[in-house]
Every structure is written in C-alpha cells, then in structure tokens.
Amino acid sequence: MEEPHRIELARHRASPALDGVVAGMVGLSERATGAVRRRQPAGTVVPLVLSFGDALAIDALADGVGAGREYRSFAAGLSTGCADTRFARGQDCVQVYLTPLGVRRIMGVPGREVARAVLHAGDVVTELGDTLSDRLHAATGWEERFEVVESLLLRRAAAQGEPPSWLTWMWDQIRLSGGRARIADLVTATGWSHGHVARTFREEIGLTPKEVAGVVRFERAAADLGVLPQAEIAVRHGYADQSHLARDVRRYAGETPGELVAARRPTPSTALGGF
Template sequence: MEADEYVTVAPHPALRRYVRRLQGYREFSATPLRRLQAPVGSCALILGFGGPLRLHGPAGPAAPRAFLAGMQTAAVHTEFRGHQHGVQVDLTPLGVFVLLGRPTAELTGAVPALDELDDPGLAALPDRLAAEPDWPARFAHVEAFLAGRLLADTARAPDPEVTWAWRALVRRAGLVGIAELAAETGWSRRHLLDRFRAQVGLAPKTAARVLRFERAAGLVVGGGPFGAPGPRHDLATVAVECGYADQAHLTREFRALAGVTPSAYRCAFVQAMPVADS
C-alpha cells in the first residue's frame, strides 16, 4: 500500500492574483474519512481522478469525482472511503469569474461537477492530468491551462473597482466598512453591492464576514492560510484580534459558519489535517 502523499506549491507569479495555491494529493482510507470544510475566501477546483468524493452541505448530497465549489457561507462535509487522487486548485472568486467568463454569483453555495458547467475543456482536465507521469508535470499542465484562460487577451476581466474592493477586504481580513469601500471606488453602495456580488459571489459585508472568520479559524487551530504553521491563540485573544465583540460573539460565528464551536473546530482540524510538502 502506497503512503498518503500531499504536495503543495505556490502558483506561478503571473497567476497569483487569481490562484492561491495548488496541491496534489494521493490518499487511502479503509474506513470512511470525513472532513469539515468551513467557508474561506477562495473556491476549490477539485481535479480528481480517483474515486468520487461525497459532499454533504447546504446544496444537498452529491458524489462528484471533479467539481468546482463556489463561495460558501456554511460548512460542507466531505467523505470518502478507498482511494482519492487528484489536484486541488484554490482560486480566488475573481479567478472563477475570469475562468468561467460568467457571474461567480451563479455558483454561490453550489458545488457543481465539472461536467455540469458546460465547459468541455475544464471537464476534460482531470483525465489529462491522470495521464501525466508525476506531480511536476501535472502542475505544469494545470498552470498552462489556467494561464490560457486567466491571462488571455480575450478573458473577461472583473471591474477594477471590484478587484480593488476584494483585495482591500483580503488585506484587512474583512475589517473594513462597506461605506469606506464605496467611497474609495467612487461608486454608490448599491452599485458596489450589485457588481461585487455578481463577480465575487457574495455581498461585500458577507465576504468580509467570511474573511474575518477564515483569519480567526487559522488563529484558533494554530496556523495561517491552508494550515501553514503558526502559534495557537486563546479564544479571547482571537476575538480581539479579529474584531469580534467578545468571545461569545466569536463562538456564535463559528457555530453559524462552521457548525461547531471553536474548540470542536480545532479538534476536527487537527484530526483531519494532512501533512503537506512544499
């Protein structure tokens, strides 16, 4: 039996405005392995060429092999038994907007299989990756595909104002007021809300909430984005640093967005977290 394998790489610099990371994975579990996937500020493109991955979330149960998860505001549980093998690409919501050339809001809360997206090139990508000999070749193939979509002269670019507002929210982990965003873009709050929601998938206030939660979750489990090592903080400190009114407010947000308390989230994360190479 081959050992589980996780290989994580940073995307090519030209792709980093739209791609957060790439990870190759190969794993096996003789018994059902279930993981909690809480909302984050990115969309997971799963290019699986192993067995199906069972999904349980607000969109209902599904068992795709390859799929694209839109922006989420509630937890999704994944479960598999047997072999899992593939590449995960974590895209910014604006990356999804450019990749598909249509409003990201259409995918909010959804996890469609790739063959449901009316995109033959994207749907064929998992099988093409399976034919590659190793991880470097697969990553190169994925990046070439993404560059052809995301960096093409014909790509549908997001509004510069939406791009600025999204980056401001990411940079400040959601701790920026919507009135400030609107003032900086020169748009009315209503116009910003409409354009932002269409291209990011969430309204600015909701996106700020998810980004604030993502930072808090990283501090609770003792790591940064995607499980990068870091110090674990006590819950009262997390609440203060992330702008929550108090620890009770933090706990309410964890229950609302992850479905569990911060302590339960920490336990679930530690038990399910793979060790990734870089």
C-alpha cells in the same frame, strides 16, 4: 495487515501570470482503510478539484445546493456555511484554489453562478471534464500534472478580461483588513453608487461585501484558535466578546471552537503551506 491512512501532498507555485487568479495549487493522493468523513468550514477561496481517481461525496451543505451527490471534478463556490464530505477509500486530484475574482477568469462565469453551490466542473467548462481527468491519470507524476493544469489555466485566464479595478481594490481592502474594513467607507471610496457597487460585487464575487467580510474575519480568527486564548482572539479580530466569536465559529464551521481545534482538519492554508 491493513495499510495505514496515507496522504501524499505535492505543492506547486503557480505562474506569476496567475497572480490574483489562483491562490495556490496542490496535488493530493490519499488512501484509507475505510470511509473518511470531513467537515470543511467556509473560506475565502474557491476550490476547483480536478480528480483523476474515485468520486468524492458531498453529504451536506449548510449554505448551498449540490449535496447528496458524488463528484469527480468539481468547483465549490463561496458560501457562509460548512460542507460535509466523504470518500470511500481514496482520492487522487489536483486542487486549484481560485480567488473569488479568479472564478470568472478560469470558469468563464461570474462568481454568482458558482456561489453557494457545488458544481460538476465539466458542466461549467467542458475542458475541465473527463478528458482532463484522463490526461491527469495518464501523467507520469505531479510535475507533469501541474504542467497540464497550469497551461489550461493560463489559456483560460488570458481569454477573459480583467475585473474592474475598483472591484479588485475593494476585495483587497476587505481581505487585508481581516474583514474589519467599513463597507460603507469602501463603497464611498470607489466613487460609484451604493447600488452599482452592491450589484457588481455580488455578481462577480458571489456574496455581498458584508457576507464576504464575515467569512474573512472568521477565517483569520479560526487560524488563531488553539494558538491564542479565545478572549484574546475575540479582541484581535474585532468580536464584541468571546461569545460572539463562538457564535461565528458555529455559523461558519458548524461546530464549537473547541471541536474545530480538536478536529485538526486540513485547510487550504495548511495544504498550501505558506505558498
């Protein structure tokens, strides 16, 4: 008799020293009797997947490069489209969800170099490569794995400088407003020129302010799908009407609102469980 599909999930609350850098961290062990395919919508965190098991295939990317390959440890930068993934029978990894401003602090490169791409983690940071995978595989359990990963994250974050305060403020305003803040007003409030803000934001975050705001709004609206009527969701999140909402869901998730709800796929939010 075949073993049923099994998922083991362990959550870890990151050190306060990583606030604003790491949104959360989970350990994942999954087993299935055959290939598992998933479509991951666009989101506002950058998954840093540190594998100690089999590879994960990235079959397609709606907005980015790196598809058609298999990865063990990898980072998936911010984008405005979905990703289709697949693994054969199992996966074992620690998933670190970096904030957009946490990319440089941990990976040592600006968000622009990671955005719209899936990259082998070890190609960007040698410490995130095979040696780390071996340590995670040899660990006796999730607690030890989290300790290994967190010590590395703390060391790397401490070695990088803080982003400009206005950039942190601007990202927070976009996030806290659910993507509905007026970008022109935010730019004016920084006290810097539009050109300087636009260049710096895109360099560090990886997307333009307008693009990021769109992803934030979609992510908030998607969380309400299946909970509230779509017409109410459209009003709540500032869409012109229900058709506008449906177009945005198609753009960022690659499917209709009904298909997205029916799929019931895990997301960073559900994985973190309110952490």
